[in-house]
Amino acid sequence: MTITLANVGIAVRDIEAAVSFFTDLGLELVGRDTISGAWADTAVGLDGNHARIAVLRTPGSDGEIELFEYLHPDAIETEPTQPNEIGMHRVAFSVDDIDSALEIAARHDCHPLRGVATYEDLYKVTYLRGPSGIIVMLAQKL
Incomplete structure (x- = not known):
């Protein structure tokens, strides 16, 4: 298969x-x-x-x-998913310029949950709340 x-x-x-x-x-x-x-x-x-x-x-x-x-049927509104909830909760994208991606997201009133972190000098990473409460992860390879 x-x-x-x-x-x-x-x-x-x-x-x-x-x-x-x-x-x-x-x-x-x-x-x-x-x-x-x-x-x-x-x-x-x-x-x-x-x-x-x-x-x-x-x-x-x-x-x-x-x-x-x-x-x-009507969509069911729930509380926004939190990053630690069981089940599918985010979609992730690799970007070549995280700052530009965040500027674009901000134009849609979407901002990082906390900020942008650097993972072991390999990636800049952030989670943001996108449209309809979707958690979107952005990662830029350093």
Whole structure:
């Protein structure tokens, strides 16, 4: 059996705000769609599943994220995920200029949770709270 990672799915409150944030960071919009119907109900496990989706890719790679804005059933608001909670909680990107990436994030009112750290003179790393409370890790190799 062969296995490859297709994408990481993230439910968002406002798909336009999330697409704007990620494309400003440098991801490429691959496509958009609205999904619904029996196939979507079965695949996702929600009756009446209806969502707007957008797929974004990091340039020059196969790494994709798929954003979902649920139209039905209503999206469930929860407290923002904390970095130490069990389960999937962040998406990470390597960047060549973390300061520029943080300037772009700030234009979307997204700021580091605490600051930028240096890991063993190898990486500058930060976690920030992105759109819809998504934790985004940025890392710049030194």
